[in-house]
Amino acid sequence: MSQDPTSPARTAILIAGGGLAGLSLAVALKTSLGHTFHVTVADPALGAPPSESSRASAFAAAARRMFEATGVWDAIAPDAQPILDMVVTDSRTLDVVRPVFLTFDGEVAPGEPFAHMASNAVVTRALKDRARALGVTFLASSVAAFEAGAGEASVTLADGQVIATPLLVACDGGRSRLRDLAGIRTVGWDYGQSGIVCTVGHEHDHEGRAEEHFLPAGPFAILPLTGRRSSIVWTEETGRAERLCRLPRELFLDELETRFGHRLGEISLLDTPAAYPLGLKVARDFVAPRLALVGDAAHVIHPIAGQGINMGFRDVAALAECLADAARLGMDHGAADVLARYQRWRRFDTTVMGVTTDGLNRLFSNGSQPVRFVRDLGLGLVDRLPGLKSFFIRQAAGITGDVPKLLRGEMP
Numbered sequence: 001m002s003q004d005p006t007s008p009a010r011t012a013i014l015i016a017g018g019g020l021a022g023l024s025l026a027v028a029l030k031t032s033l034g035h036t037f038h039v040t041v042a043d044p045a046l047g048a049p050p051s052e053s054s055r056a057s058a059f060a061a062a063a064r065r066m067f068e069a070t071g072v073w074d075a076i077a078p079d080a081q082p083i084l085d086m087v088v089t090d091s092r093t094l095d096v097v098r099p100v101f102l103t104f105d106g107e108v109a110p111g112e113p114f115a116h117m118a119s120n121a122v123v124t125r126a127l128k129d130r131a132r133a134l135g136v137t138f139l140a141s142s143v144a145a146f147e148a149g150a151g152e153a154s155v156t157l158a159d160g161q162v163i164a165t166p167l168l169v170a171c172d173g174g175r176s177r178l179r180d181l182a183g184i185r186t187v188g189w190d191y192g193q194s195g196i197v198c199t200v201g202h203e204h205d206h207e208g209r210a211e212e213h214f215l216p217a218g219p220f221a222i223l224p225l226t227g228r229r230s231s232i233v234w235t236e237e238t239g240r241a242e243r244l245c246r247l248p249r250e251l252f253l254d255e256l257e258t259r260f261g262h263r264l265g266e267i268s269l270l271d272t273p274a275a276y277p278l279g280l281k282v283a284r285d286f287v288a289p290r291l292a293l294v295g296d297a298a299h300v301i302h303p304i305a306g307q308g309i310n311m312g313f314r315d316v317a318a319l320a321e322c323l324a325d326a327a328r329l330g331m332d333h334g335a336a337d338v339l340a341r342y343q344r345w346r347r348f349d350t351t352v353m354g355v356t357t358d359g360l361n362r363l364f365s366n367g368s369q370p371v372r373f374v375r376d377l378g379l380g381l382v383d384r385l386p387g388l389k390s391f392f393i394r395q396a397a398g399i400t401g402d403v404p405k406l407l408r409g410e411m412p
């Protein structure tokens, strides 16, 4: 391992991509394997000023447990809003009254909310600070090419540096260059929909309530942030979403208000709306020789259930556990059998979540009366069955199935 932290010609692991997935993997590995395990993150964005984006995400209870175990949560907590309950409605856009079909209490255990809303920028900053404190090496450059050899991969960065590593991890997002370089194909499709994201201020307190309104164009979610603010994720057909985002602010606000309703009093727009195209994309393989895919590089899903990065954290925790087990036994942590264990752990679960969110989106982005009748019957049924409701809440919290140690709040 190189002794010069600014020029790691050799590193135990090279993570390409310093988004939420890449940074949390770096922090998880350093926390569990200590200072002798040299972790490097390469991302051109590491050299740029912090993002101005006010995007926020729902971080499931399992993610919070991991952040607590890795010493990140204290820096996030002041800006994290617990989701205390949730209501689901199904109506037409202009309906004045929106009957509530489903309600959820938001706890998985006494005092433990199933999710928190927090700004992506706050979580990214907390992860970066923690990674720096733990001695992770940051390189502000992208991975341009790599070649897998028998015992290690040789990775070339865009700035010309060449780094040898037993394992390269692609955390480089939905359009992963590394996935393409490895020849890994994906399955999926575009939904022809985009998610309009913005932040609103409102007169009354949301009291920690999240709302999901199933409107004919797709789900319209109101997600509580700290203070009298909420984050909006509003699904529309892509052309319409782009036209809406180009509207003058007052006209956009009128359109928003029609969907938002008046329960929280007067509303104001706190940032500039932006539209993100939505699709489903799952990698056929999660590993290749000396390479593992993590986060959106492995799977992109519809945000209808707020599970995208939470699935990424499941990858992070599973990979960290596979690598920690191998490293402690003195095994080559980038070897094929270690990577095969990671793939077995994550691929089935990912496929199930991809199919579920795809089905939910098709079912709920549909204005047909018979379809509405059937889905409302289903929602009403779930609402009356406490066992089923609790199952859904535990699923959303990420604490069901074969949960990796970190997501249970334990070190791998």
Ligand SMILES: Cc1cc2nc3c(=O)[nH]c(=O)nc-3n(C[C@H](O)[C@H](O)[C@H](O)COP(=O)(O)OP(=O)(O)OC[C@H]3O[C@@H](n4cnc5c(N)ncnc54)[C@H](O)[C@@H]3O)c2cc1C
Pocket (backbone or CB within 6 Å): 016, 017, 018, 019, 020, 021, 022, 042, 043, 044, 045, 056, 057, 058, 059, 141, 142, 143, 144, 171, 172, 173, 174, 177, 178, 195, 196, 197, 233, 276, 294, 295, 296, 297, 303, 306, 307, 308, 309, 310, 311, 312
């Ligand atoms: C509208 C919307 C709402 C969402 N809401 C939620 C939610 O509530 N809850 C949830 O769990 N998920 C949500 N998601 C999903 C979530 O935003 C993503 O899953 C998450 O941001 C993916 O993180 P990532 O780190 O895998 O990838 P990214 O955030 O895309 O990061 C990739 C990083 O890789 C870098 N990079 C790219 N190429 C290279 C290269 N060649 N070399 C080095 N670095 C490179 C980039 O600069 C970037 O920093 C939502 C998504 C959308 C679109």
